[in-house]
Amino acid sequence: MIQSVRGMHDILPDEIKYWQYIYNTAFKILDTANYQEIRTPIVESQSLFLRSIGENTDIVGKEIYTLIDRGQRELALRPEGTASIARAILEHKLCDQGKTQKLWYLGPMFRYERPQQGRQRQFHQLGIECYGSQSPVLDAEVIYLAYRILDQLNCPSLCIELNSIGNNAERTRYENSLREYLQMYINDLDPETIQKINSNTLRILDSKNLHIQNILSEAPNLEDHLQIESKKHFEDVQQYLQDLNIKFTLNSKLVRGLDYYNNTVFEIKTQELGAQDTVCGGGRYDNLTKQLGGNAIHAMGWGIGIERLLLLVQNQVSVSSTKICFYIATQRHEYVTYALNLLPIIHKNSLKYELDISGRSLKKQMQKANKQDAMICIILGAEEIAQEKITLKWLDTHKQKTCSIEGFMELIPEIIKDYNHLQSSKILELKT
Incomplete structure (x- = not known):
C-alpha cells in the first residue's frame, strides 16, 4: 500500500478545525491592522533562496529541496516565505512611488531535515511582511501583532527575546572581532564550529553546546560594535514595546539563522515545547530586495510554524466542528x-x-x-x-x-x- 512521503503528513478532518481556528484568529487580528493576504507559488527559482537566505546557511546547504524541470531550469520548493514575498514585491512593483505594503500569508514550506514532533519536512508557516518603512514604531507593532495572535490563541508561558545585530558594516566588523577571538580557541573547537568561523560566524553565538558557550562568555559583545544610529533605533524599539505593554528580555546572542536580517531580531518562546521552544521568529531585513536585484526597500516581518503552534493550541483549547442544524x-x-x-x-x-x-x-x-x-x-x-x-x-x-x-x-x-x-x-x- 502506498503511504505518504516521510515527513509529509495528511491533515485530517478532525485536525482541520484547529487550522481553521488559527487562520480565522490571524485573519481577524491582521485584517484589523490592515494587512492583506498574499499567496505565492511553492516552487521558485533556486537562485532566489541562494541570494536571499545565504549559501552558507543550514537551509541552503543541507535542507533545501531542489529539482530540475524539463526545461533544465534549477528550481526549489520554498523553505520559507520571506524571500518569495520579496520577489513578488519587486516583480509586481508593489512598493513603487513610495508605497507601503502590509502583507500576510499562510502556506506550506519544505525542508529536508529529520522529522520530529512539530517539525516536519512539509510544514506550514504563518507570517507577515511589512515593506516601505524603517521606523522603529513598525518593529514594535510587528512584534506586538505576533504576540497578540499567540496570546489570542491562548498559548501559555510566552517570552519575547530581543536583540539588534546592527547594519551590514557593523555586523562585518563584529564578525571579524569574533573570528579573531575564536582563533585563540581553535584547538578546542569541534569541526562544525570551525567551519562556521569562516562561513557563518554569527551562528556560533546561538550554539547549544555548553563548551562553546563557555568559550563565548568572554567573547566580544555585538552591542559594543553598534554605532549611534543603530543603538538609537534599538532603544526606540524597546521604548515602543513598553508603550504597548509588551514585556521582553534582551538576548545579546540572538542572531536568527538567515543571512538577510539586520538590526532588530526577535523570537517568541514558550516553556511548553521542550528543546524546540521557539514559536515565532523574525526581524528587519532592509537590504533583501537589493540582494535580489532591486532597490533596497525597508522591511520587517516574522514567521510562525503552524505545526509547532498546533501543539500549544490543542493543549489549551477544544475546538468543536460546526453543529449540524x-x-x-x-x-x-x-x-x-x-x-x-x-x-x-x-x-x-x-x-x-x-x-x-x-x-x-x-x-x-x-x-x-x-x-x-x-x-x-x-x-x-x-x-x-x-x-x-x-x-x-x-x-x-x-x-x-x-x-x-x-x-x-x-x-x-x-x-x-x-x-x-x-x-x-x-x-x-x-x-x-
Missing part, C-alpha cells in the same frame, strides 16, 4: 426526491445539514441524528409525503412540529436565532 431522515429511499426540495432553502440560509441516503429504518436514522448531535431532525415518512408536509423534531427538547414547506420557510428566522446561539456556545472551549 438539520438531519434529514426519510422513511423510504424514494422520499429523498421530496427532501431535495428543502436543500435550496437550507443552503440559502447557510444552515449545516446532513441528508441521510442510507435507506436504513427511521429509528436508526434518528439514532444517527442524535449521535451526530444535530439540533433538528427533519422527518419524511409516508404521512408527510401524502400531505406534502415535513415534521421537525428538536432533539434536545423533543418538541415536534409538522408543517408545509412554506411553513418551514416561515420558521427559518427563529431556527437561525437558536442555531447561532448554540454555535457561539459550542465552537470554542478553554481547557483547564
Whole structure:
C-alpha cells in the first residue's frame, strides 16, 4: 500500500478545525491592522533562496529541496516565505512611488531535515511582511501583532527575546572581532564550529553546546560594535514595546539563522515545547530586495510554524466542528426526491445539514441524528409525503412540529436565532 512521503503528513478532518481556528484568529487580528493576504507559488527559482537566505546557511546547504524541470531550469520548493514575498514585491512593483505594503500569508514550506514532533519536512508557516518603512514604531507593532495572535490563541508561558545585530558594516566588523577571538580557541573547537568561523560566524553565538558557550562568555559583545544610529533605533524599539505593554528580555546572542536580517531580531518562546521552544521568529531585513536585484526597500516581518503552534493550541483549547442544524431522515429511499426540495432553502440560509441516503429504518436514522448531535431532525415518512408536509423534531427538547414547506420557510428566522446561539456556545472551549 502506498503511504505518504516521510515527513509529509495528511491533515485530517478532525485536525482541520484547529487550522481553521488559527487562520480565522490571524485573519481577524491582521485584517484589523490592515494587512492583506498574499499567496505565492511553492516552487521558485533556486537562485532566489541562494541570494536571499545565504549559501552558507543550514537551509541552503543541507535542507533545501531542489529539482530540475524539463526545461533544465534549477528550481526549489520554498523553505520559507520571506524571500518569495520579496520577489513578488519587486516583480509586481508593489512598493513603487513610495508605497507601503502590509502583507500576510499562510502556506506550506519544505525542508529536508529529520522529522520530529512539530517539525516536519512539509510544514506550514504563518507570517507577515511589512515593506516601505524603517521606523522603529513598525518593529514594535510587528512584534506586538505576533504576540497578540499567540496570546489570542491562548498559548501559555510566552517570552519575547530581543536583540539588534546592527547594519551590514557593523555586523562585518563584529564578525571579524569574533573570528579573531575564536582563533585563540581553535584547538578546542569541534569541526562544525570551525567551519562556521569562516562561513557563518554569527551562528556560533546561538550554539547549544555548553563548551562553546563557555568559550563565548568572554567573547566580544555585538552591542559594543553598534554605532549611534543603530543603538538609537534599538532603544526606540524597546521604548515602543513598553508603550504597548509588551514585556521582553534582551538576548545579546540572538542572531536568527538567515543571512538577510539586520538590526532588530526577535523570537517568541514558550516553556511548553521542550528543546524546540521557539514559536515565532523574525526581524528587519532592509537590504533583501537589493540582494535580489532591486532597490533596497525597508522591511520587517516574522514567521510562525503552524505545526509547532498546533501543539500549544490543542493543549489549551477544544475546538468543536460546526453543529449540524438539520438531519434529514426519510422513511423510504424514494422520499429523498421530496427532501431535495428543502436543500435550496437550507443552503440559502447557510444552515449545516446532513441528508441521510442510507435507506436504513427511521429509528436508526434518528439514532444517527442524535449521535451526530444535530439540533433538528427533519422527518419524511409516508404521512408527510401524502400531505406534502415535513415534521421537525428538536432533539434536545423533543418538541415536534409538522408543517408545509412554506411553513418551514416561515420558521427559518427563529431556527437561525437558536442555531447561532448554540454555535457561539459550542465552537470554542478553554481547557483547564
